Amino acid sequence: MTTEHQRELGAKTLLTVSDGNLRIGPERLFKNIPRDQSAPLLRPVDERGQALVPMRSLLIRAGNRLILFDTGLGHHSPIRPEDGTLLLELTSAGIRPEDVTDVIISHAHADHIGWATVEDEHGRRPTFPNARYWMSATEFRHWTQPEQLEAVAAVRTHLPVLSTSGQLELPDGEVEIAPGVRLLPTPGHTPGHRSVLIADGAQVALFTGDISHHPLHYEKPNWGSQFDTDSDLAYRTRLRVLQQAAADRILLVSYHHPTPFGHAIHNGAAFRWQPV
Numbered sequence: 001m002t003t004e005h006q007r008e009l010g011a012k013t014l015l016t017v018s019d020g021n022l023r024i025g026p027e028r029l030f031k032n033i034p035r036d037q038s039a040p041l042l043r044p045v046d047e048r049g050q051a052l053v054p055m056r057s058l059l060i061r062a063g064n065r066l067i068l069f070d071t072g073l074g075h076h077s078p079i080r081p082e083d084g085t086l087l088l089e090l091t092s093a094g095i096r097p098e099d100v101t102d103v104i105i106s107h108a109h110a111d112h113i114g115w116a117t118v119e120d121e122h123g124r125r126p127t128f129p130n131a132r133y134w135m136s137a138t139e140f141r142h143w144t145q146p147e148q149l150e151a152v153a154a155v156r157t158h159l160p161v162l163s164t165s166g167q168l169e170l171p172d173g174e175v176e177i178a179p180g181v182r183l184l185p186t187p188g189h190t191p192g193h194r195s196v197l198i199a200d201g202a203q204v205a206l207f208t209g210d211i212s213h214h215p216l217h218y219e220k221p222n223w224g225s226q227f228d229t230d231s232d233l234a235y236r237t238r239l240r241v242l243q244q245a246a247a248d249r250i251l252l253v254s255y256h257h258p259t260p261f262g263h264a265i266h267n268g269a270a271f272r273w274q275p276v
């Protein structure tokens with residue numbers, strides 16, 4: 001079956017589930033680029049000229065594992081007042097939280113860890129009670145420094161709960177967590193940012209996390225976003241990943257692009273995003 005939100009990769013099914021949209025102004029999406037250069041190229045935008053930036057988690061079944069990649073923005077947040085739709089979309093897909101065996105966290109920004117934990121009458125707990133949560137140790141250490149915990153509500157809310165739950169796995173480097181599901185370090189956006197390579201036979205897909213926030217980052221790879229921790233490293237990582245993806249015709253799964261599945265196509269010295 002092929003829909004806008006679903007692809008088959010060998011015996012694996014890739015399904016994207018939405019947590020709604022962010023609205024981000026062009027000057028934040030493209031750091032140091034004058035608005036009159038970037039704004040005319042942005043699509044789709046709202047009535048204030050802000051880009052509508054989806055958040056789409058990826059769900060795959062690999063053997064007896066059900067793996068969720070990133071967890072949206074969650075309940076109402078300073079960034080967006082209304083609740084996200086991720087849990088409702090999982091329910092619509094016939095998935096209960098207890099069915100999920102693994103949660104891969106590409107990085108610990110608010111829009112990727114929002115449903116990592118939930119609060120009920122007993123306090124806060126992991127949303128997915130039977131899952132192992134995978135994050136790089138580098139990422140975890142960075143965001144659990146006292147000054148980060150104090151400054152960033154999302155990490156203060158979720159990371160200590162995950163840490164004490166016994167469900168958090170923190171391997172660094174390149175690691176295969178399930179057959180054909182390999183975590184790859186792609187640092188720069190954050191220190192421990194990761195992408196995920198998914199292979200089934202000869203077919204390969206890559207969940208790119210926040211290598212890009214918009215297809216324009218393919219056309220202008222040096223137009224990094226304000227959200228990159230290390231702009232230069234993020235740029236070099238973006239180029240490296242897109243060069244490899246274009247050369248090998250890897251199916252890309254984007255968290256933030258208007259359409260989730262696509263290819264990186266060489267376009268002069270840069271690339272373009274081709275939805276598929």
Ligand SMILES: [Zn+2]
Pocket residue numbers: 109111112210256
């Ligand atoms: Zn993001």
